[in-house]
Amino acid sequence: MKKLFTCLLTVALLALAFSLASAHDPSSAATPDPSPLQDFRVAVNNPNSAVDDFIFMGLDVPRNTHNQFGSNVTLVNVDMFPGLNTLGIALARVDYAPYGLNPPHIHPRATELLTVIEGTLLVGFVTSNPNNRRVFPMGLIHFQFNIGETNSVAFSSLDSQNPGLITIANATFGSNPPINPYVLAKAFQLDKSVMNYLQQKI
Template sequence: MMKGVHFLVAAVLLALVSSFASASDPSPLQDFCVALNDNASAVFVNGKFCKDPKLATADDFFFSGLQNPRNTENQLGSNVTLLNVDMIPGLNTLDISLARIDFAPYGLNPPHTHPRATELLVVLEGTLYVGFVTSNPDNRLFTKVLNAGDVFVFPVGLVHFQFNLGKTNAVSISGLSSQNPGLITIANAVFGSNPPISADVLTKAFQLDKNVVNYLQRRF
């Protein structure tokens, strides 16, 4: 009896370890699973429903216009065009998405994380200063200046950024290892949450005067 219990506990632990080790999207069990938003269904799934494969068309796997420059006239001077499963339904279950990032001179893609994806960035035009920070307790910063044709990797879940060092526009393309990588922009999440995080919490966490915290919350 005890041997059976030990075996069951070991099996459960092995299943948990295997679950945590599988950090990517679920593997496909067919050639493709074109995403279908079925708002009439009351069942929530971790991902998307699948269209009948016989009804899929080439347009489900297609997007046009990524070559066109994006508008960077904003406070950060950057614009991210994300092609995830919501933009290309055929990406569903395929563990991948794509992003074009446009930078005005000295434009910034601010510190952020992708909770579900590693990012592989290649610079097409311009010069970018990029970096990521490792987790606690080291919080080690890895940075590099990239020129056209250079490639850099941002590991899954880590805070990272890109900054245009040049006086001209810059463009990069990123591949991400999830059909829906997610995005958490640090400043927006901390100072722009809805409802706001208590100013007392942020004052103590960032060792700032409460008036500064209140100012930052108004900004975001």
């Protein structure tokens, strides 16, 4: 009985210490991705094609930006580049036409570092309530907008081999099945007909 009590007391003290540390420093509550158990692991078991798993060509090639946003994202994650498997990283080339936009979106599993190679971008990041200040967070809304009259190019580094992407407008107004327009009208404090229009457009 005494051993059980000692064990329970130890667990309780450890839980309290963790709780106090988390309250003092919220970042300590989140645990990082586990370390890989090996240097690398390619996605295929064919040794004849293994060298191709470590080569990705074409990030130096400008992409077509003739679309409604005037931007084009070329993502390089583990699906396209098997050599990234277990390494916890991804990369993207983003091309922007003049006044092109990479619309508000989130990466639910990655922090992003953006390096502008050419042109000038307006970059915004929005934290969660209550202050909604601009920061550079993981999993929070951000966007890039080319404010110049020439093309712009940037490279994004992401700390996940599968960072994920949720575009806010598509997720809100283009979900399948669609979100009830009455819910959207109340959330945005707009008329239901506006919500119907946005859902049809997206």
